Amino acid sequence: MKYFFKHLHTVNIHRWEVFKLCCKVGIPFRGLIHDLSKYSFEEFSESVKYYKVSKGAYSPLLACKKREGYSKAWLHHKGRNKHHFEYWYDYAAPTPAPIIPFKYMLEMICDRIAASKTYNRGHYTDKCAIDYFYKEEKNIKMNENLKKFLEEVLIRLSKEGESFLTKKNIYKLYLKYTKKAH
Numbered sequence: 001m002k003y004f005f006k007h008l009h010t011v012n013i014h015r016w017e018v019f020k021l022c023c024k025v026g027i028p029f030r031g032l033i034h035d036l037s038k039y040s041f042e043e044f045s046e047s048v049k050y051y052k053v054s055k056g057a058y059s060p061l062l063a064c065k066k067r068e069g070y071s072k073a074w075l076h077h078k079g080r081n082k083h084h085f086e087y088w089y090d091y092a093a094p095t096p097a098p099i100i101p102f103k104y105m106l107e108m109i110c111d112r113i114a115a116s117k118t119y120n121r122g123h124y125t126d127k128c129a130i131d132y133f134y135k136e137e138k139n140i141k142m143n144e145n146l147k148k149f150l151e152e153v154l155i156r157l158s159k160e161g162e163s164f165l166t167k168k169n170i171y172k173l174y175l176k177y178t179k180k181a182h
């Protein structure tokens, strides 16, 4: 029961951080509905079960993957949430990693920054999101142009702070990297 409320708190805190960032970049509705599937039974129950392994320091779904080989909650989540590049990836499509529409890329950026804030509580800086990006970069199955776009947004955040995070600034970079790809 303790972990039920602990996980609920983590989800709420994360969604609140995402919502604030989404408002900043002009997509409040995306912020409002962000990650709602985490309240579904499939996702919530697994997270509660593995919360005691991860202790809230990282995603309980990762703990589940390590123990069981896969996470049903994650498979449920990525199939329904367009802000994850895994939603769009399809090895059998002509372009397995397509260009993801701008609003979902914006939501993804907000999600990544918010996750850095949630898991680096107390020692978060504007550099955390780019550091995390470099750590997992080779595993990101996202369109190469979008990867460069995401990298530049996070570099600019690390150098200029959150004042860089406006829809206009980010859209300019999105066009810079996706024009070539279309």
Ligand SMILES: [Zn+2]
Residues within 6 Å of the ligand: 035, 077, 081, 083, 084, 111
């Ligand atoms: Zn999500």
